[in-house]
Amino acid sequence: MNELLHQTVQDAKETLVADRRWLHSHAEISFQEKETTAWLCAQLEKIEGLTISRPTATGAVATLSTGRPGPVVAFRADIDALQMTEATGLPFASKNPNAMHSCGHDGHAAVLLNSARILAGMRDELRGEARFIFQHAEEVPPGGAAEMVQAGVVDGVEEVYGLHFTSSLPTGRFGVRSGVLTSATDRFDITVKGKGGHSAIPQECVDPVVIGAQIVLALQGIISRRLDPSQVAVLSICQVSGGSAYNIIPHTIQLTGSVRTFDKTVRENVRLWIEETARGIAQAQKGDIDFGYSYGYGCVVNDPALTEAASDVIRGVFGPQAVVAIGPQMPGEDFCHFHEKCPGFFVEVGAASEEKGITAPHHNPHYQLDEDALPLAVEYVTNLLRSRLKR
Numbered sequence: 501m502n503e504l505l506h507q508t509v510q511d512a513k514e515t516l517v518a519d520r521r522w523l524h525s526h527a528e529i530s531f532q533e534k535e536t537t538a539w540l541c542a543q544l545e546k547i548e549g550l551t552i553s554r555p556t557a558t559g560a561v562a563t564l565s566t567g568r569p570g571p572v573v574a575f576r577a578d579i580d581a582l583q584m585t586e587a588t589g590l591p592f593a594s595k596n597p598n599a600m601h602s603c604g605h606d607g608h609a610a611v612l613l614n615s616a617r618i619l620a621g622m623r624d625e626l627r628g629e630a631r632f633i634f635q636h637a638e639e640v641p642p643g644g645a646a647e648m649v650q651a652g653v654v655d656g657v658e659e660v661y662g663l664h665f666t667s668s669l670p671t672g673r674f675g676v677r678s679g680v681l682t683s684a685t686d687r688f689d690i691t692v693k694g695k696g697g698h699s700a701i702p703q704e705c706v707d708p709v710v711i712g713a714q715i716v717l718a719l720q721g722i723i724s725r726r727l728d729p730s731q732v733a734v735l736s737i738c739q740v741s742g743g744s745a746y747n748i749i750p751h752t753i754q755l756t757g758s759v760r761t762f763d764k765t766v767r768e769n770v771r772l773w774i775e776e777t778a779r780g781i782a783q784a785q786k787g788d789i790d791f792g793y794s795y796g797y798g799c800v801v802n803d804p805a806l807t808e809a810a811s812d813v814i815r816g817v818f819g820p821q822a823v824v825a826i827g828p829q830m831p832g833e834d835f836c837h838f839h840e841k842c843p844g845f846f847v848e849v850g851a852a853s854e855e856k857g858i859t860a861p862h863h864n865p866h867y868q869l870d871e872d873a874l875p876l877a878v879e880y881v882t883n884l885l886r887s888r889l890k891r
């Protein structure tokens with residue numbers, strides 16, 4: 501542990517918590533983070549040594565150039581909230597009725613802002629360049645990451661890092677995984693096409709409700725019967741809609757669902773199997789389907805060498821018990837777009853506390869972040885970037 505850096509982070513704790521609370525109370529949903537971005541830029545502009553840019557309508561990038569040759573390393577924080585009403589009753593709860601930081605992105609942004617402040621203060625001992633990426637719209641595909649990468653924010657970057665607070669680990673623990681970390685998240689839309697008519701004369705109709713019910717059950721067989729048992733995928737049908745009256749067989753119904761996978765071949769196969777299963781069932785009963793499939797975020801894949809380097813930093817700062825080996829995570833992440841351009845590492849930072857009653861899951865109206873995790877995350881980010889920019 502670097503004592504000086506540890507003390508600097510401790511001294512920054514009050515500001516850090518205040519920053520996070522400001523962001524929390526001003527929650528804005530994906531692609532609408534106007535006030536959030538303006539506030540972040542205003543704070544970043546006060547920090548000597550940073551150059552601020554606005555490559556997209558919302559979101560910002562702060563660059564710390566040391567003037568000395570060395571690596572170019574980026575750290576990304578997402579800044580958007582979710583479309584839901586907060587129910588925590590906290591004094592700094594969201595002022596915006598239909599927006600809540602229920603995924604902890606307010607914490608991510610505050611951590612990166614304070615890390616930038618600390619690292620800018622020690623720029624005389626660093627080499628190369630650090631880029632602090634405040635990314636908009638992580639929650640809603642196509643997401644802000646693709647837009648930012650398109651705008652060139654990782655051009656010339658040699659390593660990119662990111663983090664996510666998690667209610668699955670207690671404060672003080674860092675969830676680490678080399679290789680595939682998060683799932684690819686896709687959506688499918690099936691329109692079951694039949695022939696509508698009178699409920700009392702089914703023989704003259706093709707009932708899409710009955711066909712749809714069979715499709716719903718048959719699709720579950722894809723995971724249990726067609727997928728190699730050593731592979732993993734999730735398939736959920738979450739929206740079923742159709743019909744207008746109790747005695748009218750409708751013409752069509754809609755089934756919408758999501759697929760999560762960790763492997764490119766599995767992803768392609770599951771897409772294919774959904775379509776052929778649904779179409780086969782429909783056609784066997786003189787119906788048919790329209791099939792739509794939207795590819796969402798790809799998998800986040802951690803670079804083995806960077807995983808090792810970051811794990812060493814965590815062990816060095818917090819002790820060996822702080823590193824927890826975790827399995828693949830089902831929630832998707834658009835951080836994948838950044839590491840398509842250069843090696844990357846993404847860590848899950850524990851922010852749950854049983855004794856404080858902070859255990860609600862993400863995306864829940866009662867979600868809370870243990871604020872004691874904030875300085876730990878800043879200490880991680882600053883130590884990590886310091887170690888990468890000293891080589």
Ligand code: NI
Nearest residue numbers: 603604605664
């Ligand atoms: Ni999130």
